[in-house]
Every structure is written in C-alpha cells, then in structure tokens.
Amino acid sequence: MAVYKRRYNPYTGSLTPEWSRFFVLTRYAFADLFKARFFVVLLVLSLVPILFFASYIFIANNKTAQLLMQLRSAGLFSVENQYFIVIMMVQTQAAFLLNCWVGPALIAGDLTNGALPLFLSRPFTRADYVLGKLAVLGLLLSAVTWVPCLLLFSLQAGLATDGWIWSHLWMVVPIVLCSAIWILMLSLISLAVSAWVKLRIVATGVIFISFFIPAGLGEMFNAIMSTRWGILLNFSYMFRLILAKGFRERSGLLGSFGWDEIPVAAAWAVLILVCLLSLVILNARLRARETVRG
Amino acid sequence: MMNPTIELTGLEVQLGGRTILHGLTGVLKSRAIGLLGPNGAGKSTLINTLLGFHSPSKGSARVLGLDSFTNGKALRSLVGYMPENDAFISKMSGVRFVRYMAEISGLPPAQAMERAHEAFVYVGLGEARYRPVGTYSLGMKQLAKFAQAIAHGPKVLILDEPTNGMDPPARKRLIELIREIREASDICLLLSSHLLRDVEETCDEVLILRNGQIASVCNLVEERRANRKFLELETIGAEATFTSTLEGLGCECAVFTNGRIKVVMPDSVEIREVFRVAADIGVQIRRMNHRRDSLEDIFLNAMEQTGAADGRI
Numbered sequence: 001m002a003v004y005k006r007r008y009n010p011y012t013g014s015l016t017p018e019w020s021r022f023f024v025l026t027r028y029a030f031a032d033l034f035k036a037r038f039f040v041v042l043l044v045l046s047l048v049p050i051l052f053f054a055s056y057i058f059i060a061n062n063k064t065a066q067l068l069m070q071l072r073s074a075g076l077f078s079v080e081n082q083y084f085i086v087i088m089m090v091q092t093q094a095a096f097l098l099n100c101w102v103g104p105a106l107i108a109g110d111l112t113n114g115a116l117p118l119f120l121s122r123p124f125t126r127a128d129y130v131l132g133k134l135a136v137l138g139l140l141l142s143a144v145t146w147v148p149c150l151l152l153f154s155l156q157a158g159l160a161t162d163g164w165i166w167s168h169l170w171m172v173v174p175i176v177l178c179s180a181i182w183i184l185m186l187s188l189i190s191l192a193v194s195a196w197v198k199l200r201i202v203a204t205g206v207i208f209i210s211f212f213i214p215a216g217l218g219e220m221f222n223a224i225m226s227t228r229w230g231i232l233l234n235f236s237y238m239f240r241l242i243l244a245k246g247f248r249e250r251s252g253l254l255g256s257f258g259w260d261e262i263p264v265a266a267a268w269a270v271l272i273l274v275c276l277l278s279l280v281i282l283n284a285r286l287r288a289r290e291t292v293r294g
Numbered sequence: 295m296m297n298p299t300i301e302l303t304g305l306e307v308q309l310g311g312r313t314i315l316h317g318l319t320g321v322l323k324s325r326a327i328g329l330l331g332p333n334g335a336g337k338s339t340l341i342n343t344l345l346g347f348h349s350p351s352k353g354s355a356r357v358l359g360l361d362s363f364t365n366g367k368a369l370r371s372l373v374g375y376m377p378e379n380d381a382f383i384s385k386m387s388g389v390r391f392v393r394y395m396a397e398i399s400g401l402p403p404a405q406a407m408e409r410a411h412e413a414f415v416y417v418g419l420g421e422a423r424y425r426p427v428g429t430y431s432l433g434m435k436q437l438a439k440f441a442q443a444i445a446h447g448p449k450v451l452i453l454d455e456p457t458n459g460m461d462p463p464a465r466k467r468l469i470e471l472i473r474e475i476r477e478a479s480d481i482c483l484l485l486s487s488h489l490l491r492d493v494e495e496t497c498d499e500v501l502i503l504r505n506g507q508i509a510s511v512c513n514l515v516e517e518r519r520a521n522r523k524f525l526e527l528e529t530i531g532a533e534a535t536f537t538s539t540l541e542g543l544g545c546e547c548a549v550f551t552n553g554r555i556k557v558v559m560p561d562s563v564e565i566r567e568v569f570r571v572a573a574d575i576g577v578q579i580r581r582m583n584h585r586r587d588s589l590e591d592i593f594l595n596a597m598e599q600t601g602a603a604d605g606r607i
Contacts, residue, residue, distance in 0.1 A: 008475045011447025015400035024397045114381045121345050121375035122399045123367045288347040
C-alpha cells in the first residue's frame with residue numbers, strides 16, 4: 001500500500017507484544033500533554049520545592065555553608081522523619097494539582113466522540129485501556145512525589161555521616177507506600193470523573209468536590225452523632241494519618257485527634273474503598289456499547 | 295479445510311432485559327457477506343456480538359473459527375472495524391489518529407506511521423491528513439474511519455453503514471475501494487447497510503434479519519448466475535414456431551399475451567442462439583430483458599413473509 005501506488009496490500013510485518021500495547025496510550029497522552037505550555041509550567045512549578053529541599057539538605061550537612069551564612073544554631077538544620085513528612089505533604093499537594101489538570105481530559109476525549117469502540121474492537125481490553133491511562137498519571141505523579149523524595153533521601157544519605165542511612169533506611173517504605181496509595185487514589189478518582197464528566201472544567205470541579213464535600217459531611221456527622229468517626233470521610237486526613245503512622249510522627253500532623261483515636265487500618269480501608277468505588281464507576285462507564293434498560 | 299466466515303449456533307443475545315437476537319443458526323461461507331434488515335432488526339447487535347462487545351445469553355458466534363466471546367482477543371486481532379456512529383478523537387490530526395489505532399493493533403510505531411499515510415492517501419484524504427479529525431466533513435470522517443479500519447491490514451473487515459452521510463461520488467469511490475480491497479487480498483468482508491445497492495455491489499452473500507431472526511439468506515453469486523439464464527422477450531411473428539424451436543434446444547418457454555415470452559435457458563445455450571433462431575424463423579425480437587431478481591425483490595420478499603421465522607438458515 002505504498003503511497004504512490006495507491007493500492008491496498010495486507011500488512012505482513014512484525015507486531016509488538018500484546019502486553020506492551022497499553023503503553024501506546026501512555027505515550028500518546030504524554031505527547032499531547034507536553035504540547036500544552038500550561039502543563040509544562042505546572043510540572044516545573046511542582047518540582048521547584050525539591051530544589052529548596054535539596055538546598056536545605058546541602059546546608060544542613062555542610063558546616064562551611066552554615067558558617068558562610070552565619071547560621072550558628074546546630075539544631076536549626078535537622079533532616080529527620082519530620083523533614084521528609086514536610087516534603088511528602090508539599091509534593092502530594094503538588095501531585096493533587098497536577099492530577100486536577102491532567103486527569104479530567106484523559107478519558108473524556110475518547111468518550112466525547114465515541115472512540116472507545118475503536119480501541120475495544122482491537123486486541124485490547126478495557127483493563128489495558130485503564131492501565132494505559134493509569135500509567136499516565138502514575139508516572140507523572142511519581143515524578144513529583146516518591147521519586148524526588150527518594151532522591152532527596154539519597155542526597156541526605158550521601159552527605160550525612162555517622163551511619164545516618166542505616167538508622168533511617170526504614171523511611172524508604174513509608175515514602176514509597178504513602179505515595180503509592182495517594183497516587184493510586186488520585187488517579188482512579190480522576191479517571192472515574194473523566195469517564196463521567198466530559199467538560200474539563202466541570203471535571204476538575206468534581207475532583208475538588210469529591211475531596212471537600214465528603215469531608216464536610218463527615219464533620220456534620222461528627223457534630224450530629226457526637227462521634228469522631230466521620231473523619232473517615234476526610235480523605236486528605238486519612239492520608240495524613242497514614243503518613244504520620246508510617247513516619248512514626250506523633251506531633252502536630254493529626255490535629256486535634258489522638259495518636260490511636262482512629263486506627264491506621266481504617267484509613268487504609270477508606271482509601272482502598274475509594275479506589276474500588278472508582279473502579280466500579282470506570283467499569284460501568286467504559287463500555288464499547290451502552291445498553292439501555294427497559 | 296477452511297473455516298466458514300461466520301458460524302452462528304443458536305445465538306441468542308439479551309440486552310437490557312430484552313431478547314434482541316433469537317437463536318440465530320447458520321453458516322455463511324462467502325468472503326463478502328452483506329447484512330440487511332430494517333431498523334431494529336438486530337444488525338448492529340449481531341456485529342457487536344461478533345466483536346465480543348455483547349456476550350451471548352445462549353449459543354455462540356464464530357468468525358473464521360474463533361468464538362467471538364471466548365476467543366475475543368484473538369478474533370479482534372484479525373478485525374478492522376468501522377462503526378456506524380461517530381468514532382474519532384477530534385483534536386488529533388487524521389494521520390496521527392490512524393497511526394494511533396494501528397499501533398494499538400500491534401504495529402510498531404514506524405510501520406504504523408507508514409501505513410497511516412498510505413491508508414489516508416489510499417482513501418483519498420491525502421491532502422487533509424494533517425488536519426484535526428474534528429474539522430472534517432461527515433463524508434471525510436467516514437473515510438477516516440475506513441482508513442483506521444484498514445491501516446493495520448486486517449483479515450476481517452467489518453463495516454457498519456460505511457456510506458452514511460456521503461455524497462454520490464464519495465459513496466461510489468468508497469464502494470470501489472471496498473471492492474478493490476476484497477479483490478486484492480484474501481480479506482473477509484462483513485458489510486451492514488441500509489442501501490441495498492451498496493450490499494449488492496460489494497457482497498457475495500446476504501443475510502437478512504427481521505425482528506432479531508434470520509428472514510432470508512441469499513447467495514448473490516448463484517442468484518446472478520441463475521438470472522443470466524432467464525430471459526423476458528417481446529416478439530412479433532410466429533411465436534409458436536419460435537418457442538418450439540427454442541424448446542428443441544432445451545429451453546423452457548412460457549408464452550403470454552401480446553407476444554411476450556419467458557425463456558429459461560440451459561447452461562449450454564447462449565443468447566446468440568436465441569437471436570439466430572429468431573432470424574431463421576423471421577421473428578422480430580422487439581425487446582429482451584434479463585430477468586433480474588434484484589436484491590430489493592429478495593429483501594422485500596423476506597420482509598413480506600408472514601409467520602415467525604425459526605431463526606434458521
């Protein structure tokens with residue numbers, strides 16, 4: 001079927017492995033994303049704090065720099081678990097904002113003009129489709145959360161003395177695990193919203209609402225029922241709880257709640273439940289053909 | 295032995311609590327199959343079932359020997375599908391859209407790009423390939439859908455109302471392309487259309503559905519062959535001698551009023567023999583028609599049949 005011949009010829013060349021085809025979606029989505037200047041600016045801005053965190057670690061481990069800057073208090077610079085919690089809090093918020101921009105357009109663009117049957121009429125399942133879209137957010141949000149966090153950890157491990165790395169190696173697990181659950185939840189929520197709402201601005205609004213409205217309802221529930229379990233509907237708080245427990249940080253992070261007031265298993269269960277609910281929505285919306293009951 | 299193109303075994307499909315396809319059974323062996331039927335007959339449901347989008351509540355459907363549900367992925371790796379409704383990504387340029395779809399079908403990026411360009415030029419959209427698909431006219435969108443269906447070189451081409459929204463020249467061009475693809479390769483074609491002419495021009499076998507049941511199956515190749523031997527004549531002159539001479543050659547003749555004669559010729563007799571006999575006897579042939587039991591007749595007959603069909607061919 002060479003262009004100049006204008007004749008149809010069947011394709012007889014090699015094929016890519018089936019397992020790798022979901023990544024075609026990811027590749028195309030990234031190509032589209034990087035065409036938008038706003039996205040590039042947002043991505044760069046979300047990585048700017050990392051420079052400050054890295055500078056802090058450098059100064060904390062460099063006596064000369066401290067002397068030059070006339071900083072005398074040795075206790076002022078401490079890179080411990082609290083510091084990594086701060087990094088995680090800042091970067092997960094940046095991930096939230098990135099997700100609000102990128103997520104809503106991922107599936108809606110395909111659904112608006114009925115392109116889904118074209119994907120699903122190929123050797124490509126709905127799971128492949130979701131995986132391909134999920135990989136976009138997974139890679140992107142990883143690039144602003146646990147990846148730079150681990151790089152900072154490595155920087156600190158490299159600069160610190162006295163076997164800092166061995167006494168703090170356990171922090172790798174909460175860095176990865178806490179980021180993973182946050183990324184998974186954000187990605188699935190925004191994919192579910194994208195499959196439901198076609199307009200980007202509305203979808204972004206719905207993502208915000210899905211975080212703030214349940215939190216408000218939870219507070220109402222607490223006030224009416226004189227309980228504190230309504231906090232389970234505050235997903236950000238549940239994440240903070242997991243973060244605090246993961247980093248063994250008792251002070252400040254949990255607000256007015258006590259260390260053992262809400263079990264961390266409940267927080268995990270809530271976030272996993274949100275992920276499952278999003279998957280149910282995706283399962284209902286991502287159909288090659290809609291069936292009207294009646 | 296080659297697998298039949300489509301094999302239906304008691305296929306029943308229920309959607310939204312309603313039975314749409316009622317136990318369809320049959321084997322379609324031709325390489326180009328037309329799917330006809332009025333709105334709501336179940337054509338699109340049958341196509342969607344063959345693609346594995348709907349699961350049968352009873353029975354099974356096979357395409358080239360592969361079960362549409364249990365071997366769905368393997369089957370879809372052979373298929374190029376052009377849906378009836380809008381199906382595109384509006385912000386993508388035409389060629390990128392086709393390349394994207396080809397890559398999802400498994401073509402490596404470089405080959406996908408090459409085939410996308412070739413497919414676009416082949417369908418006649420070469421000049422518009424860098425424009426976003428959303429800016430295309432309805433006919434151009436149809437061609438873009440067709441391009442994505444053929445770019446990865448499928449073995450089965452499923453076209454659902456391919457000429458919808460096309461002007462006559464574009465329709466003619468698309469039908470020519472379909473015929474060309476059919477003849478240039480060993481591709482199997484399943485074409486659903488409301489336009490009987492589209493089916494007649496591209497298909498060898500026609501499956502007519504009515505109320506989710508098989509109303510008729512017609513092998514157009516055999517039909518065309520049979521029709522070539524059926525003549526309607528209007529004559530002036532010695533009809534009796536003329537018909538008896540033709541009968542002597544092995545023809546079957548029926549004489550009507552005003553010199554009208556219907557002749558069924560055996561395979562051994564050519565039309566020139568009829569002219570020779572008429573000239574010898576001095577009969578004037580004022581009019582000669584090949585009887586043409588058109589697809590429209592077949593379709594209308596199938597629709598007029600009363601009583602519930604049993605869903606079998």
